[in-house]
Amino acid sequence: MQKHEHWRAADNRIGLAFIAPFVVAALVFMVYPVLESVRMAFYYIDPLNPDGQRFAGLANFATLLGDPLFWSSLRNAAYWTFVSTILQAVLGVGIALLLHLPLRGISIFRGLLLFPYIVPTVVIALCWQWMLAPELGIVNHALRAAGIIDENIYWLSSPTMAMHSTIMLNVWKYTPFVTICVLARLQTVPTELYDAARVDGAGVVRRFIDVTLPQLAEVLAVVVVFRTIWTFNKFEEIYLLTRGGPGTSTFNLAIYSFEQSIANLRMGVGAATGVVMMMMLFAGSLLYMRIFRFQEDT
Amino acid sequence: MGIRVENISKRFGKVEVLRSVSLEFTEREFITLVGPSGCGKTTLLRILSGLELPDTGEIWHGDRPIGHLSPGARDIAMVFQSYALYPHMDVFHNIAYGLRVRGTPPEEIRRRVDEAARVLEITALLSRKPKELSGGQRQRVALGRAMVRKPWLFLLDEPLSNLDAKLRVTMRSELKRVHRALETTTVYVTHDQLEAMTMSDRIAVMDGGRVQQFATPEEIYGHPANLFVAGFVGSPPMNFIDGVTLVDGRLVAAGAQPLVLPVSTLERFGAAIGAGALVAGIRPQHIALHLAANAEGLAGEVQMVQLLGSEKLVEVDAGGRVLSVVVDAAVTVRSGQPAWLTFDAARLHLFNAATQANVLPSPGVHS
Amino acid sequence: MTPQARARARRWVGHGAAYVGLIAITLLICFPLMWALSTSLKPKAELSTAPTLVPHAPTLENYRHLITGKSQYFADGSTGYQPTTAPPQYFMQWFGNSVLVSVGSTLISIIISTLAAYSVTRFRYRWRMAVPYFSLLGYMVPSIILVFPLFMVMTRLGLTDSLWSLTLGYVSTTLPFCMWLLWAFFRGIPIELEEAALIDGASRLRVFWEIVLPSALPGIIAAAIFSLIVSWNDYLFARVFMNSVDHYPLTVGVMLFFEGVHVDWGLMMASAVLMTVPMAVLFMMLQRHLVAGFGAGAVKG
Numbered sequence: 001m002q003k004h005e006h007w008r009a010a011d012n013r014i015g016l017a018f019i020a021p022f023v024v025a026a027l028v029f030m031v032y033p034v035l036e037s038v039r040m041a042f043y044y045i046d047p048l049n050p051d052g053q054r055f056a057g058l059a060n061f062a063t064l065l066g067d068p069l070f071w072s073s074l075r076n077a078a079y080w081t082f083v084s085t086i087l088q089a090v091l092g093v094g095i096a097l098l099l100h101l102p103l104r105g106i107s108i109f110r111g112l113l114l115f116p117y118i119v120p121t122v123v124i125a126l127c128w129q130w131m132l133a134p135e136l137g138i139v140n141h142a143l144r145a146a147g148i149i150d151e152n153i154y155w156l157s158s159p160t161m162a163m164h165s166t167i168m169l170n171v172w173k174y175t176p177f178v179t180i181c182v183l184a185r186l187q188t189v190p191t192e193l194y195d196a197a198r199v200d201g202a203g204v205v206r207r208f209i210d211v212t213l214p215q216l217a218e219v220l221a222v223v224v225v226f227r228t229i230w231t232f233n234k235f236e237e238i239y240l241l242t243r244g245g246p247g248t249s250t251f252n253l254a255i256y257s258f259e260q261s262i263a264n265l266r267m268g269v270g271a272a273t274g275v276v277m278m279m280m281l282f283a284g285s286l287l288y289m290r291i292f293r294f295q296e297d298t
Numbered sequence: 299m300g301i302r303v304e305n306i307s308k309r310f311g312k313v314e315v316l317r318s319v320s321l322e323f324t325e326r327e328f329i330t331l332v333g334p335s336g337c338g339k340t341t342l343l344r345i346l347s348g349l350e351l352p353d354t355g356e357i358w359h360g361d362r363p364i365g366h367l368s369p370g371a372r373d374i375a376m377v378f379q380s381y382a383l384y385p386h387m388d389v390f391h392n393i394a395y396g397l398r399v400r401g402t403p404p405e406e407i408r409r410r411v412d413e414a415a416r417v418l419e420i421t422a423l424l425s426r427k428p429k430e431l432s433g434g435q436r437q438r439v440a441l442g443r444a445m446v447r448k449p450w451l452f453l454l455d456e457p458l459s460n461l462d463a464k465l466r467v468t469m470r471s472e473l474k475r476v477h478r479a480l481e482t483t484t485v486y487v488t489h490d491q492l493e494a495m496t497m498s499d500r501i502a503v504m505d506g507g508r509v510q511q512f513a514t515p516e517e518i519y520g521h522p523a524n525l526f527v528a529g530f531v532g533s534p535p536m537n538f539i540d541g542v543t544l545v546d547g548r549l550v551a552a553g554a555q556p557l558v559l560p561v562s563t564l565e566r567f568g569a570a571i572g573a574g575a576l577v578a579g580i581r582p583q584h585i586a587l588h589l590a591a592n593a594e595g596l597a598g599e600v601q602m603v604q605l606l607g608s609e610k611l612v613e614v615d616a617g618g619r620v621l622s623v624v625v626d627a628a629v630t631v632r633s634g635q636p637a638w639l640t641f642d643a644a645r646l647h648l649f650n651a652a653t654q655a656n657v658l659p660s661p662g663v664h665s
Numbered sequence: 666m667t668p669q670a671r672a673r674a675r676r677w678v679g680h681g682a683a684y685v686g687l688i689a690i691t692l693l694i695c696f697p698l699m700w701a702l703s704t705s706l707k708p709k710a711e712l713s714t715a716p717t718l719v720p721h722a723p724t725l726e727n728y729r730h731l732i733t734g735k736s737q738y739f740a741d742g743s744t745g746y747q748p749t750t751a752p753p754q755y756f757m758q759w760f761g762n763s764v765l766v767s768v769g770s771t772l773i774s775i776i777i778s779t780l781a782a783y784s785v786t787r788f789r790y791r792w793r794m795a796v797p798y799f800s801l802l803g804y805m806v807p808s809i810i811l812v813f814p815l816f817m818v819m820t821r822l823g824l825t826d827s828l829w830s831l832t833l834g835y836v837s838t839t840l841p842f843c844m845w846l847l848w849a850f851f852r853g854i855p856i857e858l859e860e861a862a863l864i865d866g867a868s869r870l871r872v873f874w875e876i877v878l879p880s881a882l883p884g885i886i887a888a889a890i891f892s893l894i895v896s897w898n899d900y901l902f903a904r905v906f907m908n909s910v911d912h913y914p915l916t917v918g919v920m921l922f923f924e925g926v927h928v929d930w931g932l933m934m935a936s937a938v939l940m941t942v943p944m945a946v947l948f949m950m951l952q953r954h955l956v957a958g959f960g961a962g963a964v965k966g
Contacts, residue, residue, distance in 0.1 A: 019796070106687075136716070347860075
């Protein structure tokens with residue numbers, strides 16, 4: 001119909017040129033590794049001899065399912081994720097409500113809040129190790145001085161304490177994440193809603209239950225799903241503090257996968273663990289999609 | 299050189315936004331596209347600008363097809379509803395951007411920006427950033443950016459809709475003044491029929507992706523082409539009486555209580571009316587309200603009276619049909635009062651109920 | 666007491682309690698790093714005595730040791746307690762590696778995702794909505810899955826143990842959230858600005874460079890900060906990819922201090938402080954952009 005090429009045709013080529021690097025990078029750095037790790041899950045692979053691979057069928061998965069350490073890692077991961085996420089959500093909302101108060105100087109506190117998020121995990125792990133050291137650590141020292149304990153607590157070298165120490169680290173680092181998301185949402189709640197509730201005779205508690213919570217429900221659902229997934233995936237937050245120990249008492253699936261690949265030189269088993277994790281994540285993402293339906297927009 | 303829009307159609311997904319629209323206008327005209335939201339007016343403007351690509355049709359500038367050209371190559375200017383001032387540039391650079399892109403020498407840019415700023419009285423603002431300006435000032439900067447390139451066509455997309463009522467009136471005459479000074483062909487989009495009536499040389503009333511009528515404001519007001527235009531233009535809106543037929547030389551509205559329309563002379567209507575069902579239309583300004591019994595008039599009862607300032611809007615129930623009438627504010631009238639209505643026969647409009655088209659010949663053509 | 670006075674008193678108590686809570690939270694947030702700073706300034710002998718927040722005899726010796734690689738405690742040059750695998754003289758080298766790698770991968774991710782975000786939000790073609798959804802999925806893939814296949818690729822390319830392997834490897838974690846954040850951000854930039862510039866006669870590339878990039882700068886800065894944080898903080902990739910001590914980034918290098926028989930806590934804490942400084946500086950300079958990034962709902966952690 002058109003006698004001349006419309007300028008949009010040339011323009012669209014620019015659009016495609018702009019997306020091309022992303023497509024390449026996504027294929028190389030995201031799609032390929034995931035597919036490759038699925039493939040690896042079905043092979044015997046020694047990282048020291050990457051060319052000597054043999055097809056393993058489901059043997060790697062069978063190894064996993066027959067390994068008590070896999071099951072205890074899964075249990076640990078579930079416990080770790082569940083407790084960390086709940087604590088982050090509860091503390092995060094609480095702190096957000098506190099920071100939402102119209103107090104003088106509140107913006108300084110709001111600014112400070114993000115700090116733990118930027119501190120490298122290695123640094124926190126080092127600080128934690130130093131503070132929690134049994135003899136010289138400040139925590140035991142303070143508890144002793146206050147007369148709360150007589151004997152030093154072995155924060156990182158007794159199994160239950162180690163697990164809870166890693167949870168503490170995780171909560172310290174990522175609660176601000178929840179707070180910021182909730183705070184951002186709180187600031188968009190129209191004040192008319194509170195005025196209306198006040199006119200209707202609602203007190204502080206009722207206002208929180210009837211106005212604030214429903215407004216936060218959506219953002220909380222999203223944040224909790226994200227935090228659950230990411231917490232489940234964490235490696236460094238545990239590994240750097242306890243190396244999965246004492247013994248294997250703080251192994252989660254990421255550490256299990258790492259140890260299988262690096263220490264046991266069974267990359268196939270490591271990859272199979274990853275595949276199992278991904279399947280769990282996939283279920284998590286579906287849940288997320290259902291909670292937070294996207295609108296197609298042009 | 300005139301502009302000819304030829305059979306433009308456009309659909310977004312399943313929605314047909316424009317259905318084979320054709321318009322032709324000449325140089326220096328101020329054309330307004332007016333209609334309710336979703337009528338396709340903004341899409342037509344964007345197709346003129348080149349930002350949107352029509353599915354079919356062509357745009358001619360004189361005898362040159364320009365439908366394939368990029369917006370920049372068309373050498374036109376557009377003022378956006380949101381003004382779209384570049385937030386990181388000051389006023390001077392906002393206005394100068396189009397010239398700079400085209401490689402105009404700096405001293406020439408300086409001269410032309412200064413001139414535009416003088417015309418728009420924004421010289422003092424040249425070094426400010428857009429966020430430091432008021433709505434009216436932003437509006438002027440947006441105009442300046444459009445003017446400074448001396449384009450052959452101005453496209454204005456609801457440029458006044460973000461201003462408060464008072465400023466809108468000021469800017470309306472300002473725009474008109476600028477148009478008279480520059481004599482640039484202008485296409486103006488608005489949903490406000492009053493704006494369209496006061497500013498335009500010609501108005502294209504659009505609805506449902508079609509141009510319903512393209513004519514001068516006088517013609518649009520005095521002889522609306524169809525029911526839609528009649529209802530859209532004018533305030534308060536025109537009264538419609540449906541189910542009207544011609545019986546024994548008189549216009550009768552069917553219903554539980556048939557009404558004989560109080561029109562004294564029917565000679566103007568002639569044979570054009572035919573036998574089909576009609577809709578009669580008359581503006582509230584063209585009905586006379588009598589508070590004393592009037593043998594010619596349609597008897598009714600006043601239902602509601604609203605003071606509009608210098609006028610009153612009176613709603614009269616005449617045999618089950620409520621008609622609005624505009625009277626002088628000095629007239630004393632209360633609801634519940636009996637009233638008689640007579641129509642100005644020369645201002646009565648008759649529409650074919652099936653085709654919705656005005657069946658009367660245009661007075662401009664007739665006499 | 667008048668009702669007004671009572672109300673005022675109640676508000677005083679309420680606000681007082683809120684401030685107490687805020688200060689407690691602030692202490693919890695700040696204490697670990699403050700303690701690290703305090704420890705790093707103490708001479709070795711002071712570490713085994715009853716701990717105090719303010720060092721009795723503050724010294725910069727630990728920092729000097731890290732930065733120059735020399736320690737006055739061992740003027741004779743003996744290695745003493747030092748971990749044999751990773752003498753502190755590598756510290757500055759590691760620091761440089763970390764800078765190179767995180768800046769490099771951030772640049773790559775930002776350039777790619779800025780172009781892509783612009784393309785996806787401003788052009789119409791099939792599958793364009795797949796890009797943000799795909800990125801969101803990419804958010805959720807655990808690093809432990811990506812690291813070994815990428816390691817094998819790097820091995821084949823002969824890039825293991827080179828800084829390039831890390832620079833490229835981090836793209837796999839930083840690209841998805843840069844993409845998602847910038848997509849959200851670009852959607853919010855009014856398209857009229859670009860249309861006005863197109864009508865002014867600017868070419869598409871010029872529009873991108875002169876109009877879009879300046880408007881997108883806050884989003885780009887936010888994405889860049891998050892990308893820098895993630896790549897600066899990574900341990901896993903570096904641990905798997907790198908072999909030679911002098912090619913390590915800070916995270917893996919500093920953890921080597923643990924592998925000696927004695928742990929020199931002063932030295933450890935000094936390196937912890939030095940490692941945090943670049944991020945803290947970035948953080949203070951660009952804090953409001955960070956919050957904007959959270960607002961766009963696109964942060965990984």
